Amino acid sequence: MNLGTKPTLHSVAKRAQVSIASVSRVINGRPATAQTKARVEQAISELGYQPNSSARALKARTSEQICLILPDLSNPVFQSMIRGVQRGFRNSKYRVMLSTSAMTTLELVRQLENLGQSYADGLIINALIYDDEIVELLRKLNIPVVILGTTPKGLNADSIRVDNERGVQIGIDYLHSQNRNRILLLNGPQSTIPAKKRKKGFIDGLAKRGVQDPESHIVNCKAFTANAAIEALGSFKDLKNYDSVICANDLLAAGALRFFSDVNIKVPHQMSVVGIDNTDLADLLNPAITSIDFKAEYRGELAANFMIERLANPKTPLRRMLIEPELVIRKSV
Amino acid sequence: MNLGTKPTLHSVAKRAQVSIASVSRVINGRPATAQTKARVEQAISELGYQPNSSARALKARTSEQICLILPDLSNPVFQSMIRGVQRGFRNSKYRVMLSTSAMTTLELVRQLENLGQSYADGLIINALIYDDEIVELLRKLNIPVVILGTTPKGLNADSIRVDNERGVQIGIDYLHSQNRNRILLLNGPQSTIPAKKRKKGFIDGLAKRGVQDPESHIVNCKAFTANAAIEALGSFKDLKNYDSVICANDLLAAGALRFFSDVNIKVPHQMSVVGIDNTDLADLLNPAITSIDFKAEYRGELAANFMIERLANPKTPLRRMLIEPELVIRKSV
């Protein structure tokens, strides 16, 4: 192997005594004589040649990279999502670039603008809030976008969202089936899409069961974190009127568990707790929490598949997929 | 903006009535007349020009991308690490590519081989096991490597490791200070580097305190997971001889907590639990676990900084940094 300089198509061609076009064709599986193929392959392995992805990207106008943008990494649900996305691309030619700094619109804007440098062939994104500026930037993007979550209005993108309302319904139904019918919703910040949807599902669900003023049975947390849950529950006065809590995600549920333990309310005997997302965390807590599985990992994998398919065939009609949540019963009810 | 075709250096040059070389120079902050600078900048903003990263990468031989390889994402410690790495690169020109499929040597080999395509300027890696094949591949890599963990023998790479032995010592000392001196080590799989180090620290620590046959006070789990911990503790017969457990990571600690709760051993009253890594999880469990902070996030950030510095100045002497662990006291002791 010629140390110092990396082998290129040229060196391979020279060694195999064929033209660089032939080498390129062999590499890309285009038709070639058995003989040329053999010679090229031998030369490649002798030289330890590997194609230069920048050159390929430049000429073929495809980076074979996908950008994945998530709000942050502290919520274990994103861990699952990343896992799914990675799995989805595992056997493809695509590499995954991760951006998790998109907690603020400012950061997100910066990320999206950078995508103009065409280092990614596609974008998979999950954001908690899509304001107009973001939607506009997404629309202007000239690469396919897959939304993990609800597609913001005015955007044409494949999307994979989960039936939030239905998820909360399932929780309510299950609690009722266990004779828990004084249910509180421990929700996340109202500015976020998931919180809005979960609220709606909750209100509809309670209304359907004839509960008066369902909105009064909601506690909003300042963030989707355990501490926010503890704080919110701490300043909530009417806990004694409830026998169960649906938490808008597992982190809030973890906070709730901690809070109840601190004020000596026994879970599940005095208070049932249902989480949402069914993250790794659900099974680590004590008691392990019954959680509504929003299939984050599966959604991630699906997003990757959608992306692969769209890149292979840009004309495929838009796909908007709705995932059915599923209850995973553990010990917290 | 000329829709359809992306602006290039050429179109900018044409509009600004200068040569492409001048445009390139303005973009890269090379000296230029105030006039040309102004014209170029105006043309750029009028056209919405953004440099093409593939072309730049090809010519300048730098992708401005860093590859981060981690074993998997189920351990929350890697979450922190990613967070740190991301933060370290936040204000740099580098993008982060994430590979988390490196649980098996096979996968890792594939990843490392792919790096030959020069889509990354540097590699930050954390692996649980470095066998000869991996070390050889790492050595052959022609991009700088930063090891998150102990540098395998025979490899010249910057590294940031944590003082594992010291960490376990701190745990032992703390438990003793709380009058817990019948300590068990709930360790991970013996094939992994961290497990070996933590074992050594434990044995040395106990020996120093005059404990006979320290090795007998270790339980090995099949994996660094909660379930493995539950299983291992379940088949361990001598629990009654211990008043405390140091767990080789927080996931094992979570498993231990669950196990103790199941067999009705009260933590911390009957049994103290100390975790390692001080991940997000430590504070979510109930009781929140006292954990030895191995500064994963900080190490990640440091790795990014090391990488940035080395890429800026390849001649800087090798750096091997040892991070001091720190005890974070919560409620499990």
Place this chain on the structure above:
DNA sequence: GAGAAATATGTAAACGTTTACAGAATTAGG
């Protein structure tokens, strides 16, 4: 075995940058 059809190969241009080099413009010095 000749000619047509089909298939394989080679030549050369292009992708969008960076940068060495040469030449033009500016500034400085006397």
Place this chain on the structure above:
DNA sequence: CCTAATTCTGTAAACGTTTACATATTTCTC
């Protein structure tokens, strides 16, 4: 003002691929 020194700008080549097109080779048909 003229020349020398300095600074700026433009031309053109290169980075390592892919691919249209032309040419060469093989295969097929009769």
